[in-house]
Amino acid sequence: MHRLYLVPTMIINIIIVLIPALLTVALAFCNWDGISPPTFAGLDNFRALAGDRVFWLALGNNIIWTIVFLTVPILMGLLAASMLLIVRRGSNFFQVVYFLPVVIATAITSRIWQGMIYSPVTGVFGLLKKYGLPIPNPLTQPSIALFGVATVDLWHWWGFLCVIFFAALRQVPQEQIEAARIEGATYFQMMRYVLLPGIRPTITLMMIMTVIWSFLAFDFVYILTQGGPAFSSELLSTLAYRKAFYDLNVGQAAAAALVISLFGLVGTFFYVRIQTREGEQ
Amino acid sequence: MHRRTVLKAGFGLAALPLMSRFAFAADQKPISFWYESASPENQDNLKNILIDPFNAAHPEDLLSIDFRGSDLDKQLRVAMLAGTGPDVVFTAGPSYVAAMAQAGQLMPLDDYAKKYGWDERLLPLFLDLGRYNGKLYALAKTYETLGLFYNKTLFEQNKWKVPTTISDFEALADEMKAKGLTPFGAGNADWRPANEHYVSIAINSVAGPENVYKALTGAIPWTDPAFVHSIDKLAEWWDKGYFGDNYFSLTLEQAFAQIASGQAGMAPTGTWNFTNVQTYFPQNNAEPGFVGFPSEKGDPIFALGIGSTLSINAKSGNADGAAAVLDYMFTDDYYSKMNSVWQGEWNLPLADLSKVKLSDKVLPLYEDAMKELAGAVAAGKYGYTTWTFLPPATDTYLVSGMEEVWLKKTKSADFLKKLDETFKQERDAGKAPAVPPRT
Numbered sequence: 275m276h277r278l279y280l281v282p283t284m285i286i287n288i289i290i291v292l293i294p295a296l297l298t299v300a301l302a303f304c305n306w307d308g309i310s311p312p313t314f315a316g317l318d319n320f321r322a323l324a325g326d327r328v329f330w331l332a333l334g335n336n337i338i339w340t341i342v343f344l345t346v347p348i349l350m351g352l353l354a355a356s357m358l359l360i361v362r363r364g365s366n367f368f369q370v371v372y373f374l375p376v377v378i379a380t381a382i383t384s385r386i387w388q389g390m391i392y393s394p395v396t397g398v399f400g401l402l403k404k405y406g407l408p409i410p411n412p413l414t415q416p417s418i419a420l421f422g423v424a425t426v427d428l429w430h431w432w433g434f435l436c437v438i439f440f441a442a443l444r445q446v447p448q449e450q451i452e453a454a455r456i457e458g459a460t461y462f463q464m465m466r467y468v469l470l471p472g473i474r475p476t477i478t479l480m481m482i483m484t485v486i487w488s489f490l491a492f493d494f495v496y497i498l499t500q501g502g503p504a505f506s507s508e509l510l511s512t513l514a515y516r517k518a519f520y521d522l523n524v525g526q527a528a529a530a531a532l533v534i535s536l537f538g539l540v541g542t543f544f545y546v547r548i549q550t551r552e553g554e555q
Numbered sequence: 556m557h558r559r560t561v562l563k564a565g566f567g568l569a570a571l572p573l574m575s576r577f578a579f580a581a582d583q584k585p586i587s588f589w590y591e592s593a594s595p596e597n598q599d600n601l602k603n604i605l606i607d608p609f610n611a612a613h614p615e616d617l618l619s620i621d622f623r624g625s626d627l628d629k630q631l632r633v634a635m636l637a638g639t640g641p642d643v644v645f646t647a648g649p650s651y652v653a654a655m656a657q658a659g660q661l662m663p664l665d666d667y668a669k670k671y672g673w674d675e676r677l678l679p680l681f682l683d684l685g686r687y688n689g690k691l692y693a694l695a696k697t698y699e700t701l702g703l704f705y706n707k708t709l710f711e712q713n714k715w716k717v718p719t720t721i722s723d724f725e726a727l728a729d730e731m732k733a734k735g736l737t738p739f740g741a742g743n744a745d746w747r748p749a750n751e752h753y754v755s756i757a758i759n760s761v762a763g764p765e766n767v768y769k770a771l772t773g774a775i776p777w778t779d780p781a782f783v784h785s786i787d788k789l790a791e792w793w794d795k796g797y798f799g800d801n802y803f804s805l806t807l808e809q810a811f812a813q814i815a816s817g818q819a820g821m822a823p824t825g826t827w828n829f830t831n832v833q834t835y836f837p838q839n840n841a842e843p844g845f846v847g848f849p850s851e852k853g854d855p856i857f858a859l860g861i862g863s864t865l866s867i868n869a870k871s872g873n874a875d876g877a878a879a880v881l882d883y884m885f886t887d888d889y890y891s892k893m894n895s896v897w898q899g900e901w902n903l904p905l906a907d908l909s910k911v912k913l914s915d916k917v918l919p920l921y922e923d924a925m926k927e928l929a930g931a932v933a934a935g936k937y938g939y940t941t942w943t944f945l946p947p948a949t950d951t952y953l954v955s956g957m958e959e960v961w962l963k964k965t966k967s968a969d970f971l972k973k974l975d976e977t978f979k980q981e982r983d984a985g986k987a988p989a990v991p992p993r994t
Contacts, residue, residue, distance in 0.1 A: 307986070308632055310658035328955075388744070394801045395809055414803030416962050500747050503803050504958040519629055521948035522654060522986070 301528035308524045319529035329530065332501075332508040335420055336537075339509065340488035342424050343431070344481055350428075351435030352477075356469060358436075359443045360461070369440065372433035380430070384497040387426045388413070413499050416506035423507055427494045435480060439473060446472035478548060486541040489534045510534045583617040586876040588643040590620050591627040591863075597897050598622060604892045609883050616876040635660045635868070642877040644866040646693065649684055649988035650947050652864055656687035657985060662867040663690040667878040676885055680932055681904035683991035684943075685864060693864035694881060697902045700857040700928045701756050701940065703849065704740075704828060705821040706814050707842040717846055721760060721788075724849040728797050731820035738797040740812075740819030742805025749807060750957045751941045751950065753789055756823050759858045759938030760850045761785035764993075767939045771990045773982065777975035778968065786960060786967035793961040815839045823848060825860065826928070827899040829921045845924050847931075857931040858938035862900065887911050906933075935994035944988055946981035949974060 302319055306312035323329045354372060358365040375383065392411045394400045399409050412422025446469055454468045470477070492511035495501060501508035501516065510530050518527035593601065601620055609618050621641070623630050628647050634640035635655065644661065646652055655661050668674055668691055674682065677694065685693035703724075705717065713734070718724035728738035743749035758767050762781035769775040770782070792798065799805075799819070811828050813819035815835035822828070826845075836843045847855025865884070867877045883889060885903055887910040893901040895914035898921050905911070908929055913922055931937050941950055953974060959965040981987055 307654055309636065309654045309660065392804070393744075394804050411801070411804045414801070416964070502747055502955060502958055504962045504964050505955055516951060520951040523948060 298528045298531055301525055302532050304525050304528075306524040307522040308518065309522070312525070315525055319525045322526055323529050323533070328505050328508060329510075329513060331505055332510045332513045332530075333533070335508060336489055336491075336510050338420060339424060339491055340485055342421070343428075343484050343488050347428050347432035347435050348477070348480065348484070350432045351439050352465075352470075354432075354436045355439035355443055356461075356465060358440050359469075365440075369437055372436045374433065375430045376434045378430070380493040381497060383430050384426060384494055387429075388498055392422065413507075414503060416504055419499055419503060419507040423494050423498050426498065427491065430494075438476065438480060442473040442476035443469055475548070475552060479545070482541050482545045482548070486538045486545075489537040582615070584615060584873045584876055586616050586618045586643065586873050586880055587641040588618060588620045588645070588877075588880065589623045589627060589631060589641040590645060591622075592624045593622055597900075600893065600896050604889065604896070605880075605884070609880060612883070613876070613879055616873065616879065618876075618880055638870050640868050640870070642868055642871040642873055643880055644868050645696070646864045646866065648861055648943055649693070649864060650943075650945065650950065650986070652685065652693040652866065653687055653946070653986055653988050655866070656690075656692040660869050661692045662869045662871065662874055663692060664694070664867065664878070664881075665691050667867075667881070671878070671882045673882075673885065676906055678904045678906050678929070678932055680937075680991050681861070684861060684989055685866075686989050693866045694885065695861045695863075695904050696865050696884075697862040697900050698904050698928070698932075699826045699860045699862055699899070699902065699940075700847070700924075700931075700937075701752060701759075701823065701825050701860070702845055702847050702855075702857070702924070703821055703823055704811070704814060705844045705846075706817060706836075707844040709817050709820065709841065710844065717844065718849045719855070720849055720853045721851050725792075728792070728795070728820070732796060736817075737799035737813065737819040738821065739792075739799065740810045740814040740822040741798050741802055741824075742807060742810030743802060744804050744809075745806040748942065748950075748954045750954045752824055754786070754953055754957050755858050755860075755938070755940045755942075756848050756856075757785040757789040758782060758941075759856045760848050761788050763851070764856065764858075764936075764938040767944075768990065768993045771939060771944050771987075773979075777978060778971045782971055783967050786957075786971060789957070790960050790967060811835065815841050815843070817841065826902070826921075826924060827862070829918065829924070830897075830899045832918060832920075843918070843920060845920055847927065854936075856938045857928050857936070858940045859928075859932060859943065860940035861943045904929075904932075939990075944990060945978065946986040946988065948986075949978040949981055952977050 301312065303315060303317070304312035305315040305318070354368075358368060389396050391397045392399055392413055394403060394411055399411055402409055412418045412425070415422070450468050450472070451464070454464050459467070490511060491509055492515065495507055495509050495512050496515065499507045501512040510533060514527040514530035514534070517523045517530060590601070606618050606620060610616070627645065628651060631640060631644065631646070635644070635658075640660075644655075646655065652661070664673075664685075668682070673694070681695040681698065682691060684695060685691050703717075709715075710717065715727060715730070716723070718727050731738045741749070741753070762779075762785045766775065766779065766781045770777050770779065802810075805813075807824075807828075808831055810819070811822055811824065811831045812835045814822045815832075816839050829845075832843050847857050850856045865881055867874050867881070871877050885905065887905065887907075890901070890903050890905055890908075891911050891913060894911070895917055898917060902925055908926060928937075941953055945953065956965070956970045956974060960967055960970050978987075
């Protein structure tokens with residue numbers, strides 16, 4: 275009888291998650307323009323993607339994006355969270371300040387950076403140029419466009435990690451921290467031997483989620499560069515979007531989405547394994 | 556008791572939005588029309604010039620417009636696929652019409668064209684452009700062209716002549732650059748497809764409209780030396796710095812404002828920018844100028860573009876009402892009123908513009924440009940914009956591919972090779988828009 279309680283959740287999951295997911299898998303093997311009836315295409319969509327240099331470029335960009343997000347915001351978050359723990363004064367204020375960018379809508383954050391910071395006409399970069407310090411808009415330089423977008427996403431994202439890490443650090447037994455202090459541990463020793471081991475499960479979880487989220491990254495790139503200039507900031511998600519909604523090639527878009535899901539699945543596998551192991555312990 | 560009163564009031568208020576439906580359900584047939592984004596003033600213009608007068612003239616119908624924003628085409632595609640969607644279908648151009656007509660989502664308009672006499676009232680070319688497999692599915696809502704905007708005041712100060720040939724044009728751009736001006740007021744920060752405005756200009760003005768027609772009809776490939784030369788020329792303009800340092804940073808409007816302020820010399824762009832003329836030129840005490848784009852031979856080139864089209868949903872519950880809306884728009888009176896307050900978006904392809912009377916506030920330059928374009932179209936001397944005549948995947952590749960050429964990631968020949976391959980695939984799949992025979 276108690277299993278009946280699962281029914282509402284099951285219905286929602288089947289309609290919202292399972293059916294669209296299965297449809298995406300099916301469409302990856304079809305030719306479909308999103309308008310007329312789909313026709314079976316076998317592995318053609320995957321072959322076309324494999325032969326498309328932009329797909330490999332996007333995949334490479336996704337890997338770079340993942341590496342950036344696995345390091346920079348996590349290090350920044352850990353550093354700021356440990357500082358908040360050590361220097362308690364004003365920690366509430368700084369938590370709010372760090373968290374603020376997270377709650378600002380992506381579109382607004384993007385437009386602020388695009389128009390008020392990067393723009394050579396209306397932004398800080400334009401002002402710097404006026405005062406004899408010309409810095410090119412990173413969104414317009416193929417070699418750094420991806421990093422220009424990543425900077426905006428980092429600004430928006432790292433505060434979230436900081437607050438999560440700070441919450442985890444507060445769970446580290448106070449006695450251990452006190453003992454380390456009495457023993458004369460330096461900041462790095464405290465981090466290395468007390469704090470980081472204490473919040474390792476949280477860091478691992480955040481790293482796994484970062485891998486999954488990095489392959490889903492879309493909004494900032496789409497708003498700021500639409501994958502350009504010259505595909506230099508193209509990600510798999512923007513490629514899939516372009517294929518589906520501009521090229522009217524939903525089959526190839528679904529195939530690209532499956533590749534994204536593959537990376538997500540790997541992350542999910544590790545996440546579930548770690549969760550199970552912790553559950554057993 | 557108090558709680559009951561509140562509940563009753565709540566239910567009453569909640570039912571209010573339904574009341575209007577009951578009101579028209581009995582005697583009026585609704586006509587829905589999904590529109591893209593429009594500024595608040597232009598939403599008012601649509602209400603005052605289209606909705607209210609149409610409903611007053613057709614008491615049996617009730618037209619309503621739903622503003623769906625810039626994602627209209629995606630919303631429309633999903634809705635049409637699900638067998639719903641609006642009665643009046645607004646698409647972003649002929650390439651969308653081909654796919655929708657192929658899928659049987661649009662109603663053939665031939666009977667309505669006969670009934671209302673659209674064949675006589677509209678320029679024949681635009682009827683041909685709305686045909687798929689011999690049947691009429693769409694009417695062009697607005698047509699546009701690419702040309703050269705310039706700052707007349709700046710030209711007079713510098714004693715510059717408006718160029719008519721490509722070599723004059725290049726010489727002038729070099730002179731502007733030497734004076735410290737950016738030759739082109741150009742940018743694509745908010746609309747990356749702006750790249751194709753320049754590609755359209757290059758292939759029409761350098762290779763020539765006849766060659767573009769041949770490529771569109773499959774007589775020659777896009778890899779033809781004439782096109783390689785055009786793309787090389789466009790790359791050369793980029794390398795010479797005609798586009799300035801901030802092409803990828805400036806929005807379309809910021810770029811256009813540069814020619815009014817005298818920071819840039821000229822703007823190779825489309826007639827939709829007439830909307831921005833009044834915003835920027837008077838405040839800079841400058842007078843605008845507009846001419847057809849220079850060409851190799853010296854004749855001005857008017858590359859023809861269709862910004863959007865109107866059709867009727869095959870599943871429409873009130874197709875007659877939707878056809879009446881279309882008919883209401885394609886009149887001298889509607890053209891005059893709408894173009895008097897909103898230029899660039901409602902250049903309906905009427906065959907005869909002699910009865911059109913625009914408000915005194917409308918720039919004579921705009922009227923002249925539109926008349927010149929209509930004349931060029933009627934005489935069959937027009938070029939082809941890529942967003943109107945290329946199928947969707949070819950067109951999106953062109954936008955990013957041109958950036959690759961500019962940024963030295965690929966060569967003109969390789970770019971055109973991939974463009975040609977994509978074009979052939981799409982043409983074989985029946986996705987290419989109609990190309991009317993060239994007279």
